[in-house]
Amino acid sequence: MVTLKDISRDVGLSITQVSRALGGHTDVNAATRERVQLAATRLGYRPNAIARSLKTGRSGxxxxxxxxxxxxxxxxxxxxxxxxxxxxxxxxxxxxxxxxxxxxxxxxxxxxxxxxxxxxxxxxxxxxxxxxxxxxxxxxxxxxxxxxxxxxxxxxxxxxxDNFDVGRTMADHLLSLGHRRIAFLNGPLSEFFAIQRQRGVDAAFAAHGLSVDPALMRSITMIEPQGRSAARDLLQLDNPPTAIIAGNTMIARGVYHAAADAGVSIPGDLSVLAHDDGLELFPAAGFEPPLGGTSAHLxxxxxxxxxxxxxxxxxxxxxxxxxxxxxxFDKGSATQSILVDRSMPVGP
Missing domain, CATH: 3.40.50.2300 (Response regulator)
Structure with missing residues (x-):
């Protein structure tokens, strides 16, 4: 195990000077502190947690x-x-x-x-x-x-x-492509982020003179099986959605599976967007066709x-x-424009 004595020998300073440099004391000039810290990193020095706790009153x-x-x-x-x-x-x-x-x-x-x-x-x-x-x-x-x-x-x-902007941005993009039957597979509405995303979707519809269909708004646990189940139910409706917004890429994976199960083509029959948290197990780049939507990696x-x-x-x-x-925001390749459904009611 590397000690203060090893660092002292390496940089040619006393153990006391090394200790004060690593402790950030102001009586040690910046150049010396940097030299000692670089040596500590190079040698693989790790401070003793117990000693540090006794000195600082903190456990780290x-x-x-x-x-x-x-x-x-x-x-x-x-x-x-x-x-x-x-x-x-x-x-x-x-x-x-x-x-x-x-x-x-x-x-x-x-x-x-x-x-x-x-x-x-x-x-x-x-x-x-x-x-x-x-x-x-x-x-x-x-x-x-x-x-x-x-x-x-x-x-x-x-x-x-800005979770309001997450919902607003994706809904606005789909509305601009002509979609009106837009489903939203959101997270639990007991959490503020999901409340804000729903408000963003509502605001996008209002800006287009429309209102959301509550039957297409779903609050679910944000995992693949829940996304697959919710999307399957939506696609079985007499008037199914032409687009789905997924709260994350895990839900989106479930949507892709449900569409494949139902013989629904993405994006030919169904456009899909999702928020991308940068999850290693569910990368947006791993979808075919490539998934678009908002992105802010964890x-x-x-x-x-x-x-x-x-x-x-x-x-x-x-x-x-x-x-x-x-x-x-990246529009991806899982959406396409459609003819605007003029039969949709407008206004709140």
Whole structure:
């Protein structure tokens, strides 16, 4: 194991100077700090976590607590989140812990117990709902935390995208192509991102002098089997949709399977768009025909979230870090224009 003594010998400085350089002390000039840090990285030095904890009062550990699930598809999605988030947090010199409770566990109680145990410096929250009790709990405890997503009813630090624009952009594109029977396979409406996406779809229809058909708006768990089941039901309607917006690429994969099962051609009979989170198991580039839609990869969210959480933990007072990440749109090859259905009712 590489020690301070090894770095001292490598750079020709005393152990005390090396220690103060790695600790960021201001009495060490910038050039020396950089030389010592480069040597530490090259030699593979890792600071002793116990010693650091005794010195700083911090463990260097951040946690994410989730209730367990017996759904393998949901767990696969969680695995991708954990892999990306853990890698970015580790790159900043922190350690990431995933705490999985039993299905239906009281996650507020778990947050309280884990923080009061004294071993956790901060928390990551994902999938917030309006008036989310986890956010209130950590705020009341004074615990450092950051949220992927937003709870509009409570002030808190977050990293998010403009989910209103996700729904509006995709619906507007399909409406501009002449589609009127547009289905939306959205996420759970208990979560703010899904509420905002539905509002965006509604706004796009209103801008075209139209209103959505509630029978084509579905709120589902955002995994492939649910997308396949919902799309199958929609395609069996007497007047099926000519286009489907999928909340993510997992749902879109289910839509593609349902269309194939029903002998429905994409994009000949059905146009499809989806929001792309950059999931490794469901890349948009892996669809045939290539899938288009909005895109904001989770990898960018994890980078910003990790950096902001580290700053929040280091601050004596919790700053309000709020970031809205960039969103892009690609029309892809899974949509085509159709004749506008003039029989559709207009107005709200």
């Amino acid at each position: 550990i951040v946690a994410m607590i989730v209730a367990g699930s017996r759904d393998p598809d949901s767990n696969a999605h969680l695995f991708e989140i954990v892999m990306g988030l853990s890698a970015e947090i580790s790159a900043l010199g922190l350690q990431f812990v995933l705490h999985v409770g039993q299905p239906g566990a009281d996650v507020v109680k778990l947050h309280t117990e884990l923080y009061r145990s004294g071993g956790i410096d901060g928390f990551v929250i994902i999938g917030p709902s309006p008036a989310d009790p986890r956010i209130k709990c950590l705020t009341d405890l004074g615990a450092p935390f950051i949220v992927h997503g937003r709870d509009p009813e409570q002030p808190h630090p977050f990293v998010d995208i 990898s960018a969210a994890w980078i910003s979230l990790s950096a902001d959480l580290k700053q929040i933990i280091a601050a004596s007072k919790t700053p309000m870090h709020n970031r809205i990440l960039d969103l892009t």
